[in-house]
Amino acid sequence: MKHPLRHALGDVQHAILALADGTLFHGVSIGAAGATSGEVVFNTAMTGYQEILSDPSYSRQIVTLTYPHIGNTGINSEDGESPRIHAAGLVIKDLPLLQSNFRATQSLPDWLREQEIVAIAGIDTRKLTRILREKGAQNGAIVTGDDAVKAAEIALERARAFPGLNGMDLARTVTTKEAFEWCATEWTLGRGFGHQHTPRFHVVAYDFGVKANILRMLAERGCKVTVLPAEAGAQAALALQPDGIFLSNGPGDPGPCTYAIDAARELMDEGIPTFGICLGHQIMALACGARTVKMKFGHHGANHPVQDVLSGEVMITSQNHGFAVDASTLPANCKVTHVSLFDGSLQGFMRLDKPAFCFQGHPEASPGPHDLAPLFDKFISLMGERQHA
Numbered sequence: 001m002k003h004p005l006r007h008a009l010g011d012v013q014h015a016i017l018a019l020a021d022g023t024l025f026h027g028v029s030i031g032a033a034g035a036t037s038g039e040v041v042f043n044t045a046m047t048g049y050q051e052i053l054s055d056p057s058y059s060r061q062i063v064t065l066t067y068p069h070i071g072n073t074g075i076n077s078e079d080g081e082s083p084r085i086h087a088a089g090l091v092i093k094d095l096p097l098l099q100s101n102f103r104a105t106q107s108l109p110d111w112l113r114e115q116e117i118v119a120i121a122g123i124d125t126r127k128l129t130r131i132l133r134e135k136g137a138q139n140g141a142i143v144t145g146d147d148a149v150k151a152a153e154i155a156l157e158r159a160r161a162f163p164g165l166n167g168m169d170l171a172r173t174v175t176t177k178e179a180f181e182w183c184a185t186e187w188t189l190g191r192g193f194g195h196q197h198t199p200r201f202h203v204v205a206y207d208f209g210v211k212a213n214i215l216r217m218l219a220e221r222g223c224k225v226t227v228l229p230a231e232a233g234a235q236a237a238l239a240l241q242p243d244g245i246f247l248s249n250g251p252g253d254p255g256p257c258t259y260a261i262d263a264a265r266e267l268m269d270e271g272i273p274t275f276g277i278c279l280g281h282q283i284m285a286l287a288c289g290a291r292t293v294k295m296k297f298g299h300h301g302a303n304h305p306v307q308d309v310l311s312g313e314v315m316i317t318s319q320n321h322g323f324a325v326d327a328s329t330l331p332a333n334c335k336v337t338h339v340s341l342f343d344g345s346l347q348g349f350m351r352l353d354k355p356a357f358c359f360q361g362h363p364e365a366s367p368g369p370h371d372l373a374p375l376f377d378k379f380i381s382l383m384g385e386r387q388h389a
């Protein structure tokens with residue numbers, strides 16, 4: 001029997017998603033033909049599939065979106081968080097027949113095929129999510145092909161052969177090869193992106209897989225940003241005499257990123273204002289002497305409540321991480337600033353002896369709420385104080 005979506009989409013291929021535990025899901029291919037493997041994670045954001053797929057932090061992860069209709073607004077030329085898709089694969093419930101958005105230039109399936117990303121639709125993503133939530137994130141594979149028995153065999157084999165993200169250093173695989181300068185500011189309706197012509201601060205950002213909206217939010221607030229390759233080391237930053245250091249988000253396990261951990265330690269010791277987001281937060285914690293752990297299924301979504309423990313305020317945040325800092329290992333010169341109200345895990349801390357702080361979630365949103373945008377203003381204030389000192 002043909003899968004119901006096959007009638008809607010015309011002549012499309014069968015696809016199978018296999019989890020390492022042996023679970024199989026049959027659906028249809030909506031991307032490139034072929035096979036892909038990675039860690040399967042679920043994201044609960046209701047919007048922002050273009051930003052999610054192009055976020056370099058999803059490298060080697062197959063993303064399933066719990067929101068059931070994905071593709072409705074197509075793909076446009078402005079919402080990419082990087083120039084290409086970084087997720088290893090996409091799993092969705094329903095692909096709409098039509099896309100509708102005034103900015104759309106391409107359909108989701110056309111983008112997936114153009115970028116050679118394997119993707120599957122028409123599966124029970126609710127069931128998949130429950131498995132991942134109960135058993136924890138697990139390795140998986142998507143394989144396309146009309147011989148379902150053969151595809152299932154290959155998918156299972158691939159799922160079980162994926163080594164897992166523990167211990168995987170991926171920041172160096174997605175980082176820029178060359179340093180570059182960034183001045184584009186945030187997007188507004190009618191204008192598009194702006195340009196920072198009169199920067200007050202020079203920020204050096206380490207690119208571990210940086211999302212474009214972070215750079216835009218820094219530029220918007222008066223920064224010229226020099227983006228350095230992940231392995232550039234502290235001296236390369238010091239030579240630029242920056243007002244501030246930014247440690248970016250990025251994929252994989254922070255543990256093996258020793259090049260970044262050493263640089264972060266040295267730059268914080270210099271007393272340069274430092275701000276870390278997500279992988280950058282984890283790297284900052286490791287540089288301070290704390291430890292990180294792999295979470296059961298992580299946080300991936302745009303509706304996670306986080307409490308600012310200093311003010312008591314609760315904010316709704318964007319999240320995307322599978323590792324976390326073990327708060328009990330933070331040394332005495334670090335103070336917890338934010339905790340997750342979902343599971344109590346650490347969401348942010350600051351140095352008491354240096355102008356350095358970091359956040360586990362995504363204050364840049366893209367996608368998600370902007371409740372945490374003031375963290376960028378805090379970074380600007382730290383740089384301003386140092387300039388006036």
Ligand SMILES: NC(=O)CC[C@H](N)C(=O)O
Nearest residue numbers: 249250278279321322323
């Ligand atoms: N978005 C990120 O920077 C993710 C950080 C890290 N790769 C994790 O999964 O925890």
